[in-house]
Amino acid sequence: MDFISIVLTADRSLMSNYSNNIYIGFLSCIPHNICPDILYNRFCPPVPVNSDGTTSYPILALRTVESICNHAGFKDVKIAHPDCLNKVINFKTKIVGVSCEDPLGIGPATTSWSSIFHGIPHNRIKFLQLMKNIRQLKEIFDFKVVLGGPGCWQFNEDKMKILGIDYLLPGEGERSIPPFFQSLFERDFPSQLIQPDSPTPNAEEILPILGPTNSNFIEISRGCGRGCKFCAPTTSGQMRNFPIDKIVTDAKMYLKYGIKNIVLQSEDSLRYGSLNKDFSIDIDIILNLFSTLFSLGMKSIAITHASLINFAEQPEDIIKFTRFLRKNGMRYYGCQPGIETGSPRLMKKYMKGKCYPHSPEEWHEIVIDALKLMKENHWYPACTLIMGLPDEENYDTQLTLELIQKIDDFPALYIPLFFVPMSMTSLREREKFISEKMTALQWKLLLSCWKHNLKYILKLYNLETAPKKSIQILVKILTSALNFIIRHKGPKMINRKFYENKRAIIVK
Numbered sequence: 001m002d003f004i005s006i007v008l009t010a011d012r013s014l015m016s017n018y019s020n021n022i023y024i025g026f027l028s029c030i031p032h033n034i035c036p037d038i039l040y041n042r043f044c045p046p047v048p049v050n051s052d053g054t055t056s057y058p059i060l061a062l063r064t065v066e067s068i069c070n071h072a073g074f075k076d077v078k079i080a081h082p083d084c085l086n087k088v089i090n091f092k093t094k095i096v097g098v099s100c101e102d103p104l105g106i107g108p109a110t111t112s113w114s115s116i117f118h119g120i121p122h123n124r125i126k127f128l129q130l131m132k133n134i135r136q137l138k139e140i141f142d143f144k145v146v147l148g149g150p151g152c153w154q155f156n157e158d159k160m161k162i163l164g165i166d167y168l169l170p171g172e173g174e175r176s177i178p179p180f181f182q183s184l185f186e187r188d189f190p191s192q193l194i195q196p197d198s199p200t201p202n203a204e205e206i207l208p209i210l211g212p213t214n215s216n217f218i219e220i221s222r223g224c225g226r227g228c229k230f231c232a233p234t235t236s237g238q239m240r241n242f243p244i245d246k247i248v249t250d251a252k253m254y255l256k257y258g259i260k261n262i263v264l265q266s267e268d269s270l271r272y273g274s275l276n277k278d279f280s281i282d283i284d285i286i287l288n289l290f291s292t293l294f295s296l297g298m299k300s301i302a303i304t305h306a307s308l309i310n311f312a313e314q315p316e317d318i319i320k321f322t323r324f325l326r327k328n329g330m331r332y333y334g335c336q337p338g339i340e341t342g343s344p345r346l347m348k349k350y351m352k353g354k355c356y357p358h359s360p361e362e363w364h365e366i367v368i369d370a371l372k373l374m375k376e377n378h379w380y381p382a383c384t385l386i387m388g389l390p391d392e393e394n395y396d397t398q399l400t401l402e403l404i405q406k407i408d409d410f411p412a413l414y415i416p417l418f419f420v421p422m423s424m425t426s427l428r429e430r431e432k433f434i435s436e437k438m439t440a441l442q443w444k445l446l447l448s449c450w451k452h453n454l455k456y457i458l459k460l461y462n463l464e465t466a467p468k469k470s471i472q473i474l475v476k477i478l479t480s481a482l483n484f485i486i487r488h489k490g491p492k493m494i495n496r497k498f499y500e501n502k503r504a505i506i507v508k
Helices: 022-029 037-043 060-071 082-088 108-117 122-141 150-154 157-163 177-185 244-256 283-296 308-313 315-327 344-350 360-376 394-406 440-465 469-507
Strands: 006-010 077-079 095-099 144-148 167-169 217-219 261-265 300-303 338-340 382-387 413-418
Touching: 006 060, 006 082, 022 037, 022 108, 022 122, 060 077, 060 095, 060 177, 060 217, 082 122, 095 122, 095 177, 108 413, 122 157, 144 177, 167 177, 217 244, 244 261, 244 283, 283 300, 283 315, 308 315, 308 360, 315 360, 344 360, 344 394, 360 394, 382 394, 382 440, 394 440, 413 440
Parallel strands: 006 077, 006 095, 095 144, 144 167, 217 261, 261 300, 338 382, 382 413
Antiparallel strands: none
């Protein structure tokens, strides 16, 4: 038996390859009563497990922590499969590090689904099961449990004690993890359960990862700099671009495992390397990055987030980039941009950097121009919206609805998410939005988005993954269920809200 002093893991909702489609990962946000285990496990199978209980395909966050530990001199580190902790943890284990994203199921995406369908989401179920297993092992082996990751904001000291979490380590870990883990090894246990954020690491401090991840991610930057008030500091801070040598090292590692399809992780992927103060793309840097990765042997290079303003503002550069991708064998392209709202008033109040250097009053035109260019060049985006922003009024909702109606013919997904006041944002004191607060107009907006999505979701899913026939059937079952809800429950909710609002006016 190997004696492992640091064991890293994450819950089952994170440890999947999501049928080779990162968008399928959103099934973790859906309540158990809508998406039962038999359906969830088919779409989101667990990552492979090794004979010793470890996994070679964890989430990117665990690979990042593994690299930090290794660089700091902690060599006895293993990444455990969440279903096999008892094979990895033993009496030599000093620290169990857990990474979380939406552990209690109260993030924006999960709140949207669980609030409407009134069920317990998979991510919450899986996280609580993981912590139950860790608590049982902790009683035997007496190690310290450290929780990190973007979901740390969901915990206070009372919740930590209930779940057996000894310390919370929020923020980025490059500077905080080495000295903190060293203090635990020396049994110099800090009195503060929730550790303060350490200084933000420079781009040069971000280390290459040591093995592949569940979705073939390579992190190329952190932050975006646009300053949206509902966003966390790690994504609203100044953009830090990682050296291309680090990215190349990660790519070569994947190639050693025979992996030639990768995803570049960034909060604003097409702005990688750009020093332009107007948030514009430096197309030469982007082409150099992709050209370098293709020359190494990569066959497909996807991106995560991108900004609509760059598509609308720099169409020639987007066309040039798309032709380059097509020349290298890629036929379809996707990204995750944020529409968020159609209200200039709300944009000016909460996210004026999103349309910079243009004004919020031009947002409708920007969105239309961007999506038109995407359609013409075979880009298929999954766009988010935020419902229930603080001080949102019917007029704001009406403007967003009008924008969705203007872009109904574009092959894209429009994903409405409920506003959640995350504790590390400047809106942390504002009120959470749930389905019970929805007006008839907000129901109409949500249903309009999903009626649009059902026209395209099967086509977009097939383009991305070309799944097996059995998975296609399951996708059709899920979309048929959504279609039924939209056709039958949706109009009832709109009518109910209409009469509730009307009675409220009469009572007043």
